[in-house]
Amino acid sequence: MSKASLELGGGNWAAKDGNLLGYAVGDTSGKYLPREFTFSRGADIGATRVNKDGLIEKYRENLLLQSNQFDTTWSLNSASLTSGQAGYDGSNDAWELKATGDGVTHLARSSQGSLSVSGVSTFSVYVKAGNTDFVRINLLTSGSPNCNNYFDVANGSVGSSPSGSVAHSSITAAGNGFYRISLTHDGSGGSINEVRIQVAEADGDDIPATNSYIYIQDAQLERGLVATDYLESDDETGKAGVLDNLPRIDYTSGSASLLLEPQRKNEISHSEYGGGYETVDSNVTVTDNAEVSPEGLKNAVKIEGISTSSATQAVKFGALESGSVVGRTFTGSLYIKPVNSGDVGGNVYLSIQRRFGDFEASTEAIEIDSADWKRYEITYTFTGAGSGNQIGCDFKILKSGTPIDDIYVYGVQLEEGSYPTSYIPTYGTSVTREEDDCKTASPSTSYFNQTEGTVYAQITISAITSGLSSRVFDLKNSSGSNQIYIQQNDSRINGVVYNGSNQFSEGTSSGFLSVGSTYKIAMAYKDSDYALYINGSQIATSSASGLGTLAVDRVDLAIGTGNIDLGNKIKQSLVFNTRLSNSELAALTTL
Secondary structure (H helix, E strand, O other): OOOOOEEEEEEEOOOEEEEEEEEOOOOOOOOEEEEEEEEEEOOOOOOOOEEOOOEEEEEEEEEOOOOOOOOOOEEEOEEEEEEEEEOOOOOOOOOEEEEOOOOOEEEEEEEEOOOOOOEEEEEEEHHHHHHOEEEEEHHHHHEEEEEOEEEOOOOOEOOOOOOEEEEEEEEEEEEEOOOEEEEEOOOOOEEEEEEEEEEEOOOOOOOOOOOOOOEEEEEEEOOOOOOOOOOOOOOOOOEEOOOOOOOOOOOOOOOOEEEEOOOEEEEEEEEOOHHEEEEEEEOEEEEEEEEEOOOOOOOOEEEOOOOOOOEEEEEEEEEEEEEEEOOEEEEEEEEEEEEHHHHHHOOOEEEEEOOOOOOEEEEEEEOOOOOOOEEEEEEEEEOOOOOOOOOEEEEEOOOOOOOOOEEEEEEEEEEEEOOOOOOOEEEOOOOEOOOOEEEEEOOOOOOOOEEEEEEEEEEOOOOOOOOEEEEEEEOOOOOOEEEEEEEEEOOOEEEEEEOOOOEEEEEOOOOOOOOOEEEEEEEEOOOOOOEEEEEEEEEEEOOOOOOOOOOOOOOEEEOOOOOOOOEEEEEEEEEEEEOOOOHHHHHHHOO
């Protein structure tokens, strides 16, 4: 079989400077050369993927500048700093923080002028006892209350005097006598404007004796309920994970695929923090940081007493509070793991309800069919039944009355659309993830044959949206007057060659596609000799004449606007500069 002139994916996914790499055969060498695809999604914190380890991976950022250069954008009050101290990591990057006065609070604080971090966020730093055993972390907020806690860094325990807007505190041994301490702000005090690390005399006493000292290293402030792996920063914040405008190579199915999704908004303000749920019944107990989540961190919520709730509404996660919902479709989703494995087979009732006006809702009994984490979902279109104000909607867990009483929950999401997209984390406000846009960076006709060829795509269907079409793979010119593309159209797959009119446009019958299934699709084009094959079978042929010479010079995987609503995962795409034989098409597409 002829080698492809352009290959994207197929187990060979790579990125360079934020762009996706495809591969093309060199003109004379016969070797594969990289072809860059520009990729954009916009600057946001909403994009996630499932990584090679099967864990949800987010965008991470250390929002502090000079995170271990405490003598720069950090300032001192009645304290001194000495660098070059032995650190937790075998380096000499730790600092001695010493009180230089008696009876005055001693601290190092961030003087970063732009520091303003809202919502649920976690500060962490590595600390070792010196000649005093205690440290106080104080997060000063724009409102009230502040967020602070004492830590015993000699015995490795959280102090007994947390105060203010504290969601969680922890201390973990880190080596060489150091502990990593963390303090999570629940967001209720406003945005964090200043971080203070204070030498303390005892639990609850922030006035140390003169010359009392501790050792500190590697400070971090980030969004979320837990401290993640430390990210070094200098005059720019430290970043990792699913970065802005980075292609998302996703492993949800176990193998790599390019995740391309439309713009979606998670309307739930707290997708992980149970303390931020809008309503919790008095008989229901919510505990944060209770279990390791699908993210691989201990940031899942434990919800107890669902079946004994005194109200129909056990937990209301949050709401879309503006705009009429009549005629609009919403999907609610969340990850659930039963606390007791014996509860597998029981039900949890999920509901999407209108927020204001006469009652209208969809309530479904969701069978919990896994003892491990699994994402469950419901979808509902509001009809406008009843009268009154038809504004906004809520996502809830209702009283179940089934054997399932206690569950772990993570990643609560309510989005407008007929299917759930990848998880969009929120930390106090709703978050919008922008659409994915991927196309060849430098258009060129050199690796496309304008009179014959073959295009191929292997995709996994994420959703079937009634009345909408989506381009799975599109060769085109700048004006769109010439195009060669494979298209999902409702529950069908079409192959189209367009040279000003549809030279070839054939596909499957309605009902062909099913969500979650994988399809290998190849379309061959040549004047008077067209064919479409799917999963080893011939779907259509044509002997139409008049193709002429096309002018395609780019591949466009952009979601686009209007009725283009691509939500599928692309495992591989190929372009061949020859019209493969029918037997080759059958072999190429056989599952």
